[in-house]
Amino acid sequence: MRLSTNWMFQQSLGTMLNQQSALAAAQNQVSSGKRINVASDDPAGAGRMVSLDHIIAANTQYTANIDAANTRLNTSQSTLNSVNDLYNSARDLTLQALNGSLSDSDRQAIAVQLGQMRDQLLQMANTTDATGQALFAGTSNTSAPFVKNADGSVSYTGNESQPHASIGSGLTVPVGESGSSLFMGLPPGNGQFVASAGAANTGTLVVGSNEVSDPAAYAAGIATNGGYTLTFDGAGNWTATDASGNPAVDAGGNPLTGTYAPGGSISFNGLTVNLSGTPQAGDTVGIQSGGSQDVFTTFNNMISALQSGGSSPQMVNVLNRQLESLDQAQAGVSRAEVDIGGRTNALTAQRAAYQDLNVTYKSTLSDTRDVDVYSAISQLSIQSAALQASQQVFAQVKSMSLFNYIK
Known part of the structure; x- marks a missing residue:
């Protein structure tokens, strides 16, 4: 086999170039602290890095x-x-x-x-x-x-x-x-209905707190009657009419009537209304469901009632209703x-x-991307020594020529 001088030069030069490239890569890892600086360093790892970067950014x-x-x-x-x-x-x-x-x-x-x-x-x-x-x-x-x-x-x-x-x-x-x-x-009211004294009442009747005591009975009664108006006579007796002005009825279809004693309450069809004072003949209490009222109107109603002067039952009834709202x-x-x-x-x-x-993702990203500094420095030293050895060998090889023996 014939080994020419040109072939030896090319082999030595190729070896040194490869070692210089490896040395440059090792230097880059040490200086950047990263194992992957370009995708070609580790294509699979670079893909994982992109995915982790997107997750961390999100x-x-x-x-x-x-x-x-x-x-x-x-x-x-x-x-x-x-x-x-x-x-x-x-x-x-x-x-x-x-x-x-x-x-x-x-x-x-x-x-x-x-x-x-x-x-x-x-x-x-x-x-x-x-x-x-x-x-x-x-x-x-x-x-x-x-x-x-x-x-x-x-x-x-x-x-x-x-x-x-x-x-x-x-x-x-x-x-x-x-x-x-x-x-x-x-x-308004208790959240399900409003019970309010009639504006034209002449007695001292005041509507107090009210509640739904039986939701099912209340719902059935409202569905049947729509609403109620209680009308009192001069003896404390009351009768109820529905939203259309017809006699209101209970669950059995019987007309709603009763007797009120001052300071007592009136209960029917799943609702209870507490009252105080004495009604005069023709005084009424309206019971209405549904509707709504904004809180600013509530304040305006309270202000108007107080500005009207006096402490009449009408003012007390208005304030009671606004307190409910x-x-x-x-x-x-x-x-x-x-x-x-x-x-x-x-x-x-x-x-x-x-x-x-993020702690987990960043740790995984670091494991994938970052370099072990100690290993990188060691590898850099190895690559540097290898390059120096190659250069020294080349210096010896280049002097090995036939002309050196002729002279």
Whole structure:
């Protein structure tokens, strides 16, 4: 076999170039701290890196969404706490106004305070988050969903939907409330019916608390009669008519009649109405189901009743009914607070899950991408020594020529 000088040179040069390439790769790993710097270093590992990077980026974005949602929900919770406190104060003032020993000027002063509370409530209902979006506008972009009209009433310009934040693949959580359900479309009375004294009553009859004692019987009675009007004679006897003015009936089809004793109650068809005072002939009590009333109207009704002056049964009846409506508004706020608390807990749990997952994903990414520094430094030393040895061998080989023996 013939070995030419040119062949030996090419072999030596090829070996040194390969070793220089290996040395450069080792130097790159040591300087970057990464085992995979380009996809050709490890195609399968590079694919895993891309997948892990996408997962970590998605989890990071979901975590940011959770933080933003938490901020918004915490603002809502704080605002609703303030609303609840305002309702408690308004209730205390109204109960104080029912004290018969108060003068007209005292009640006028309470009316002024309730007016200030109503305006403060309007401001709370229009609270915005850190981005300027209204908390209680549903998904509407309006920054002031509650607008006070010239007649003192309040209109809602938001919508009924709830905004949602994406906190996972296919997982969303509501981050806002519809102001309509919180402040506008509230059930009056005890939440199922309203019992109110007739405006033309001449006696001292006052309607107190009322309740549904038998839901099934109540529902059947309302379905049959639609509503009731109790009419009293001068001897305390009462008869009931239905929504059409015809004699109301019980479950057996018998006309509803009875006798009322001052300070007692009237019960029929699954409902109970507590009364006080003495009715005059022709005085009435209306019992109506359904309907709704916004909380701003509740405040306006209380203010108007107090501004009318005196402590007449009519004023007491109005305030009693508005207190019931205020209780319904407060119950709605309490339900929303519980709901928000549940969502906040869910967000906290989801955020913790992402933190744990990111630790696992980043550890896996590091195992796939990063280099063992000690091994890399050792490999760098080996490659450097190999290159130096190759260079020294080449220096010897290049002098091995026939002409060296001729001279």
